[in-house]
Amino acid sequence: MIRILHAADFHLDSAFSSLPPEKAASRRREQRAALEQLAALCEGCDLVLLSGDLFDSARVYRDTLDALKRFFAAVSAEIFIAPGNHDYLTQGSPYLTEDWGERVHIFTSNTVERVRLDACDVYGAGFTAQEMPPMLDGFRVNDPDRLNLMVLHGDLQPNSVYNYISAEAVAASGLDYLALGHVHKGEVRQFGKTVCAWPGCLMGRGFDECGEKGVYKVTLDKSACKTEFLPLRTRKYEILSVDAGDDPLAAIRAALPAQTGDDCYRILLTGESDAVDLPALERALAPRFYSLSVRDCTVPKQALWAAAGDDTLRGHFLRDLKEQYDTADEGQRRRIAAAAKLVTALMDGREVSL
Numbered sequence: 001m002i003r004i005l006h007a008a009d010f011h012l013d014s015a016f017s018s019l020p021p022e023k024a025a026s027r028r029r030e031q032r033a034a035l036e037q038l039a040a041l042c043e044g045c046d047l048v049l050l051s052g053d054l055f056d057s058a059r060v061y062r063d064t065l066d067a068l069k070r071f072f073a074a075v076s077a078e079i080f081i082a083p084g085n086h087d088y089l090t091q092g093s094p095y096l097t098e099d100w101g102e103r104v105h106i107f108t109s110n111t112v113e114r115v116r117l118d119a120c121d122v123y124g125a126g127f128t129a130q131e132m133p134p135m136l137d138g139f140r141v142n143d144p145d146r147l148n149l150m151v152l153h154g155d156l157q158p159n160s161v162y163n164y165i166s167a168e169a170v171a172a173s174g175l176d177y178l179a180l181g182h183v184h185k186g187e188v189r190q191f192g193k194t195v196c197a198w199p200g201c202l203m204g205r206g207f208d209e210c211g212e213k214g215v216y217k218v219t220l221d222k223s224a225c226k227t228e229f230l231p232l233r234t235r236k237y238e239i240l241s242v243d244a245g246d247d248p249l250a251a252i253r254a255a256l257p258a259q260t261g262d263d264c265y266r267i268l269l270t271g272e273s274d275a276v277d278l279p280a281l282e283r284a285l286a287p288r289f290y291s292l293s294v295r296d297c298t299v300p301k302q303a304l305w306a307a308a309g310d311d312t313l314r315g316h317f318l319r320d321l322k323e324q325y326d327t328a329d330e331g332q333r334r335r336i337a338a339a340a341k342l343v344t345a346l347m348d349g350r351e352v353s354l
């Protein structure tokens with residue numbers, strides 16, 4: 001049985017171009033600091049598989065190379081890296097120019113190579129250009145009786161220009177575990193007897209990378225594969241929809257989880273509401289977040305019975321309901337008003353939730 005730490009898509013030195021320069025620089029420092037957490041998670045593992053896009057681009061700060069080397073030095077396991085589309089191997093790539101130490105194996109060829117260890121065979125290949133044709137097609141393990149792993153960057157989207165990996169190629173490979181990168185949301189799949197997984201990116205960088213991020217700890221032998229998601233403590237991006245109601249500030253406060261101070265939130269106000277004062281809301285709520293934006297997606301409140309006098313379908317419908325409403329008791333009134341609101345919203349083509 002071997003224990004693997006599988007991570008990918010660090011995207012170190014991302015531009016964070018939506019942030020002001022000093023905040024972007026601070027986010028890049030946080031990316032480097034996340035490697036220290038990662039080193040702690042690698043404790044007790046025999047292998048560390050890193051499936052590409054460790055760097056966001058060819059432009060890498062010296063601070064980042066040093067942080068990565070400190071991470072590698074802190075890990076006692078063998079480390080395997082398969083460069084991806086963001087950090088593909090090209091002249092001047094830090095993968096080729098830096099001395100990464102003895103335990104770090106970087107797959108520098110775009111055809112699959114094998115490294116034999118006592119406990120298993122580790123296969124891998126690296127991107128040598130931004131786009132790569134399928135690299136797994138036709139691959140078979142050399143020795144099906146051994147424990148066979150591969151580290152690779154690519155995805156399952158047919159016609160993907162980033163090393164399209166077909167379910168058939170995975171199922172035919174004879175691999176026990178295929179450690180993939182490229183998809184930024186964690187996912188474990190199985191094709192044939194091969195388990196393949198994308199751990200997702202190491203930390204969220206925008207509202208297209210929401211929720212908790214982390215790595216997989218994999219326990220593997222010839223008969224079983226267990227994957228466990230280990231989250232990293234990093235800033236989260238979250239999008240939250242809140243029905244504005246009569247008091248949007250109270251509605252947002254009621255909808256928020258307790259701890260949001262480290263996180264980046266986008267709050268969408270929905271439903272019917274009178275004019276929402278966005279700057280005042282953001283001022284009141286900003287101290288509870290690392291960053292916050294509130295968007296007003298509400299529609300104006302309509303006087304419920306305003307159209308009851310009109311000679312239209314809406315007018316006739318509302319007049320009938322209004323007559324019932326006027327003679328009803330309190331409980332019935334609430335139900336009748338809710339029915340009037342619902343049907344007028346439907347007549348306006350608005351989305352309603354029941």
Ligand SMILES: [Mn+2]
Pocket residue numbers: 009053086182183
């Ligand atoms: Mn990526």
